[in-house]
Amino acid sequence: MNTHLAQRPAMPTRVELYDGQLQALSGIARILSREPQFEVMLTQILAIMHNDLGLLHGMVSICDQAQGTLQIGAIHSDAQTVVHARETVRYRIGEGVLGSIVKNGSSIVLGRISSEPRFLDRLALYDLEMPFIGVPIKSQDGSIIGVLAAQPDSRPDSMMADRARFVEIIACLLSQSVHLVVNQEDGHQVKNERDELRREVRAKYGFENMVVGHTAIMRRIFDQVRRVAKWDSTVLILGESGTGKELIASAIHYNSPRAHHPLVKLNCAALPETLLESELFGHEKGAFTGAVKQRKGRFEQADGGTLFLDEIGEISPMFQAKLLRVLQEGELERVGGNQTVRVNVRIVAATNRDLESEVEKGKFREDLYYRLNVMAIRVPPLRERIADLPDLAEFLLSKIARQQGRKLTLTDSAIRLLISYRWPGNVRELENCLERSSIMSEDGTITRDVISLTGLDNDSQPLTPLPDIDLGDDAMDDRERVVAALEQAGWVQAKAARLLGMTPRQIAYRIQTLNIHMRKL
Structure with missing residues (x-):
């Protein structure tokens, strides 16, 4: 005292x-x-x-x-x-x-x-x-x-x-x-939380989580995404529904210099053309019934960042012309307004349509197609990279296990069943199948018996055997070739060795040195 x-x-x-x-x-x-x-x-x-x-x-x-x-x-x-x-x-x-x-x-x-x-x-x-x-x-x-x-x-x-x-x-x-001091301290806390969220997002959309598998085609996509992410070039992602086009768009954004700016997404097929224009370009107060105040569109919301336009092939030729001007000039006018607004936005578009065919039919503007097709990335359907399915299934199952808070495992017989299916819904269908199967599994072990595949019990959609993979494909490396041979041989080493022109001893050595996990079916 x-x-x-x-x-x-x-x-x-x-x-x-x-x-x-x-x-x-x-x-x-x-x-x-x-x-x-x-x-x-x-x-x-x-x-x-x-x-x-x-x-x-x-x-x-x-x-x-x-x-x-x-x-x-x-x-x-x-x-x-x-x-x-x-x-x-x-x-x-x-x-x-x-x-x-x-x-x-x-x-x-x-x-x-x-x-x-x-x-x-x-x-x-x-x-x-x-x-x-x-x-x-x-x-x-x-x-x-x-x-x-x-x-x-x-x-x-x-x-x-x-x-x-x-x-x-x-x-x-x-x-x-x-x-001011209290707000500054709160601002530091918000900044720290924001930085932590950014780290989590970058980890979620990191390259290692984007591409799961070892096939040459997926490694090529991995390399394309890594290279294009550094620049502001427009990217067109092509592929069937459920192949992960949105995931690739997110990976491009969050690994680019624009990562600290917004990633804004819009499914062009989800809105009629009358609403699509207002959604993308924004509108002024009183532009139409219900426009009670000015609203910024997705382009302005994405200013400085990336705009992902999914299902770009679904927009009408009339709206394609309006979109082309924004892509060419980097400026737009809100619906009901006459003031020009400049935006700095990177465009990543995606479609499951064959746009070249649509251009030939006159359903898609040729000039817009070439404006979008600066860097095209084609995502293969799952049936074209079936050798990746075991790794992909394990990756998706670990994600589901975290959500359910328990350990989940796949038996070899279950994996063999998954490999034999053609997966018309691609990775999305595989994830849904695994989640459905995990729900039906009491102890967390997913066996062949709990797997329910679309069309498996339906005569109208019978299970179709997969075609043999060309083992002489120069694009395949040694590991892919050995795995493909083992898949075709039902994971019987002697049979796979005959397919590759090897002796059983040679293929056993390759399996060991290439760290290939042998499955017992």
Whole structure:
């Protein structure tokens, strides 16, 4: 406890008190207008309170709403123990005198500290036989953002209320500065959370999660995506429904320099043409019935980032002309408006249609096709990379297992059944099949018996055996060729060796060195 109080004239008159407060206010105003650093500003103001007003050991505490605590932002003291203690001392909202001020939003004036059992004295700074004044620091909306406290250098007298009111005036002057600091700290927290979310998104759409498998065609796609992601070139993703075109679009965006800007998606087939124009270009207030206010379209929302236009082959020739202008000029007009709006957007489009054939039939504009077809990425159907199915199934099953919070496994007989199917719905159908099968599995082991394939029990959609893979394809590497031979041979090594022109000993050596997991069917 500090008993060395500053020597003050005994019992100043009210006129003397007001005159001293007025001079102090002038000094505090100069500090607030000139000192940009928050902590330095607080230190100087608390020094004026201590030296000129007899309000000793002034302390400013700041609320941390996220943690529900009050921490000391500044304190006037020469004692190093107090200076160090301020770094660790915290008060929960509602705890002690300071916490009560925050909770109740009202000042507390004590005639003698020792008479108040709530006073915690964690800093061992104040004279417990002397008065204490604590007032809330409020933001403009009335919320409590901190506390200003000090100890008068004289015992309670008729002017204690005047001193308390003056401390409240100083708290009002500090309000804006404390508010900025609180918001800055909240901004840092939001920034940290945002950066963490970005890391999670980048991990989710990282290249290693985008392409699962070892076939040459998927490695080629992996390389194309990695290369094109670095530039702003327009990308056209071609492939059947369910092959993962949207996943590739996301991977391109989140691995590009535009990753910190929006990725906006629109399924062009989901909206009629009348709504599609407003959705993409936006509209002005009163442009049509129901347009009660101005609205930015997807192009403006994606400014600086990427716009993914799925099912681009479904838009009409009339709308294709409007879209072409935006792609060529980088500018648009909202529906019902005449002001030109410039946008900086990277376009990634996708379709399951054969656009070249659509151009020949006159159903798709040739100039728009070439504007979109700067970098084309064709995603193969699952039946064309069936050698990847075991790895893909394991990847999807691990995702489902995390969602269900349990371990899931596939038996070899189940994998063999999956391999024999043609997968018209591609990867989406495979994922749905695995989720359906996991639901039917009580112990988490997915066997052949719990798998239900579309058309498996339907005579109109019989299971079709897959064609043999050309083992002489130069695009295949050694691992793919061996795996393909094993698949065709039903995972019988001797038969696979004959298909490859090898001896059983040679293929056994290849299986070991290429780290191929043998399946027992």
